[in-house]
Amino acid sequence: MSSILQIICEQLETFHQQERKLADYILQFPSNVVSMGITELAEQSGTSPATVTRFCKSLMFRGYPDFKTKLAADLAQQSSPLTYQDIIAGNPLHEIVSAMEANHLRSISDTTRLLDLGELEKALSALTQARQIDLYGVATSGIVALDFYQKLVRIGKRATAFSDPHMQVTSASTLTNRDAAFAISYSGETIETIDALKCAKEMGAVTISLTKFGANSLASIADINLFTSSLEAGMRRGDMASRIAQLHVIDILFSSMVSERFDEMIPKLENSYQMVRKYRKDKGR
Numbered sequence: 001m002s003s004i005l006q007i008i009c010e011q012l013e014t015f016h017q018q019e020r021k022l023a024d025y026i027l028q029f030p031s032n033v034v035s036m037g038i039t040e041l042a043e044q045s046g047t048s049p050a051t052v053t054r055f056c057k058s059l060m061f062r063g064y065p066d067f068k069t070k071l072a073a074d075l076a077q078q079s080s081p082l083t084y085q086d087i088i089a090g091n092p093l094h095e096i097v098s099a100m101e102a103n104h105l106r107s108i109s110d111t112t113r114l115l116d117l118g119e120l121e122k123a124l125s126a127l128t129q130a131r132q133i134d135l136y137g138v139a140t141s142g143i144v145a146l147d148f149y150q151k152l153v154r155i156g157k158r159a160t161a162f163s164d165p166h167m168q169v170t171s172a173s174t175l176t177n178r179d180a181a182f183a184i185s186y187s188g189e190t191i192e193t194i195d196a197l198k199c200a201k202e203m204g205a206v207t208i209s210l211t212k213f214g215a216n217s218l219a220s221i222a223d224i225n226l227f228t229s230s231l232e233a234g235m236r237r238g239d240m241a242s243r244i245a246q247l248h249v250i251d252i253l254f255s256s257m258v259s260e261r262f263d264e265m266i267p268k269l270e271n272s273y274q275m276v277r278k279y280r281k282d283k284g285r
Contacts, residue, residue: 002031003110003113003229003230004059004074004139004213005026005030005071005074005228007059007213007214007226008023008026008142009027010214010230011023011059013260015124016060018047018051018100019047019051019054019055021045021046022045022051022052022055023055024045025041025044025045025046026071027081029044030075031075032044033068033173034068034075036068038052038064041064041165052064055150055198056146059214059215060214060219060225060227062116066116070114074110074113080174081212082089089194092181092197100240103240103241103244104241104244107228107229107242107244107245108248110229110245111227111228111229111245111248111249112248113229114213114227114228114229115227115249115252116225116227119224119225119226120149120226120252120256122223122224123182123208123226124253124256124260126206126208126224127157127180127182127208127253127257128257128260128261129180130157130178130179130180130206131158131178131179132159132178132179132180133157133158133159133160133177133179133180133181133182134160134168134171134180134181134196135148135149135159135160135181135184135196136162136168136181136182136183136184136193136196136200137189137190137193138164138185138192138193140239140242140243141185141186141190141193141246142161142184143164143243144184144247144250145161145163145184147247147250148161148182148250148253149161151250152254154269154272154273155258155265155268156268157262165192165195165196168195168196169195169196169199171196172196172199172200172248173203174204174206175205176201176203176205177205177206179203179205179206180207180208181197181201181205181207181208181221182205182208182210183196183197183200183208183210183218184209184210184211185209185210185218186211186239186242187211187212187216188211188212188214190218193218194217194218197209197222198221200202201221201222201223205222206223207221207222207223207224208222208223208224208225209224209225210226210227210228210249211225211226211227212227212228212229212230213229213230214227226249228242228245228246
């Protein structure tokens, strides 16, 4: 099943009656939907154009054209030989290697197709202009936050990445409207991360979320929403592929920040590299 159809399945119980009718039609005839206008889809599903628009926006698409374009790309991707593979007892090593490759490649591919360049540009602008950048995340998402932290430090950006929830809120309480807060949570429902971003927003900072695609609590708070793909149902170790997808978005943001201010950032990257090389303890080995 495509990522977008999977998202719709996961949220079926949350839709109102008319939206549920629309969702059922899309799940039954996804290939037909990509060639329909909004009025035709409304008629065929027994709903209204307003319901279609509301439905698309509830799933975090900008509107029906955005939904239809991404659904078409998603359906086309189903012909790819790369599919998510779960952990299997007694799997031979060579098959595990292949499965991990397939999972990571599919996660990156799915995430790339779901990226909204407009939101990416907003996030890039906020991060580049920010006086201070707070990074929030716990568990696997906390590891991703630390990865972004060490990248930002190398280009001279003031940043923090606390894994302790109390320290996250403490740091958030010191932010101003000149700062940015970047919160990472695959589910978008991690209470500690939500609380930290709420505090940052209350203090006036620009808030950015990175979650799985679809409506969730963290995305509803943030000023700017970035999404990764939703994994196939039943994945026992989904945090592996989700981590790769999150790092993919982080790398895009970091590369864009450096590219935009190339003449300023590259000397800082080079200087940090040379200083670490100069002072590292094992340099004589």
